[in-house]
Amino acid sequence: DAGTLPVSEGFTFSAADLQLLYVLKGLEGTPYLNANEYRSEFGGDLESDFRPFWAGLHELQWLDVSADGTYRLVGDGVFYTPMIQRCLSEERNSELRRAASPQVRTRNQILSHA
Secondary structure, three states: OOOOOOHHHOOOOOHHHHHHHHHHHHHHOOOOEEHHHHHHHHOOOHHHHOHHHHHHHHHOOOEEEOOOOEEEEOHHHHHHHHHHHHHHHHHHHHHHHHHHOOOOOOHHHHHHOO
16 A cells, blocks of 8 residues: 555575675676675586586686676676676576466555555
């Protein structure tokens, strides 16, 4: 009735969401994404967990991985940060949309009930 989404129509963040958020924010820069910190925080391997994306970014010369395990977008990759983040998060976004599809309402549906 208040024109806001009820809590029951949201979702609870999972460990996978927090892991993805760490990667997405790290690609924005300072502090940059670091493989050692990722391993310490999530117990996974940054390179293998996101291998297809890193390979594509390396091919475009948009990713630099330093000797200390720091991942940084470089060159034109910096300008494509939002697109890169969208690609990295698309699989999880699709999962969330599929899980919520019976209960998802459009903005217009919500506003029409306000």
